[in-house]
Amino acid sequence: MVERGDRIGRTAAYGAAAALVPYLVIKVSWVVGSLLGLLPVGRGFSLGGWLVLNTVTIGMAAAGITLGLALVRPWGMRIPGRLVGFVAWVGSGFLVSILPFVAVSALVNSGTGGSEGSDNSAGDAAMPGWEAVLLQCSFVGTGIALAIALPAYLWRRWPHALRRPERPGTRTSAGSLWPAVTGAVTGLAWLYWAVGGSLGIAHRDERPAGWHVLAGVSACWALAASAAVPALVRRRPTRLPYPFLLALAWLGSGSMFAWSGWRLPATVYVALAHPSDVSYPENVAVAVALHATAVLTGAGILRALARAARGPESVPDSAEQPAERVGRHP
Known part of the structure; x- marks a missing residue:
C-alpha cells in the first residue's frame, strides 16, 4: 500500500510540473508581446508595471515546475529541506485559495452570465477565452497534483513529521x-x-x-x-x-x-x-x-x-x- 501510494505520488509530481507549462508559456507570450507592441497592456497598469507583474509570475511558475520535479527526482532529496518546505508551503497556500475561488466563481458566473475569475493578473477583459481556460486548468491541475505528490515526498524524506x-x-x-x-x-x-x-x-x-x-x-x-x-x-x-x-x-x-x-x-x-x-x-x-x-x-x-x-x-x-x-x- 505504501509503495502504491509512493508511485501515485511520483506520477502526480510530474503532473504538477506539466500542468504549469501552459501558464508559463502564456505569461512569457504576454511579456514578449507587450515589449513588441503586439499585445495590449493590462488595464490599470503601465508598461513597466505590467512587465514586472508578469515577470514575477513567470518566476513563480518556474519555481512551481522546479518544485514538482524536486518532489520526484533524486536531486530533490538533496535540496535543503527548509527551501523545499518553504516553496511547497507558499505554493500550496496560493493553490488552496485559487482552487475553491475558481470553482465557486464558475458556479456564480454561470448563473449571472459574468466572466469573473479567469486570472486576476490578466487585468484585461479582452483576454481570449481559451487563455482563461488554460490558466485555470494550470491552477487546478497543479493544485490537485501537488496535493497528492507532496505527502508522498514528505513521507519519503521526513516520515516523523506526519506522526x-x-x-x-x-x-x-x-x-x-x-x-x-x-x-x-x-x-x-x-x-x-x-x-x-x-x-x-x-x-x-x-x-x-x-x-x-x-x-x-x-x-x-x-x-x-x-x-x-x-x-x-x-x-x-x-x-x-x-x-x-x-x-x-x-x-x-x-x-x-x-x-x-x-x-x-x-x-x-x-x-x-x-x-x-x-x-x-x-x-x-x-x-x-x-x-x-x-x-x-x-x-x-x-x-x-x-x-x-x-x-x-x-x-x-x-x-x-x-x-x-x-x-x-x-
Missing part, C-alpha cells in the same frame, strides 16, 4: 498561541466582508461576486488554521487525526502568507499612489493592516508547527537517569 509527537500535554508558551488569535481575528474580518458587511468598505458598489468568494475562501482557511494550532502545539489527544490538523494548519497558514503577501504590495501602492483607474472596495488602510497581520500570522503558525514538530526539549530526557550519570562521573 503525532510523543509526550502529549506539554506546556505551551504564549508565543506559540498568538498566531491562533490574530488568525481568528483576520479570518472573522474577511468572513464579515464576504457575507456583505460594510464596515471598513470604502466603495460598496465595487464588490463583484469574485471579491466576495475570495474573501470567503481566505476567511475559511484563516479560521481553520487558527483552530488547528492550539491542538497541535499543546500535543493533546483530539478526536481529529493529527495529519488532518497538521494539513489544516499548514495549508491555512500558507494561504494567509502567500495571498496576503501577494496583495499587500499592490494595496500599499494604491494607498500611496492613488491611481485614477484602480480602486479597491475596502478601505486601503484597513486592507493593508489585515494583509500585514495575515502575513505575520502565517509565518507565526509555520514557526509554531516547526517548534511543535521538534518535540520537547532535551532537558527532561537528561534528567531521567540522574543516578546513573552520577555513578559514571563521581
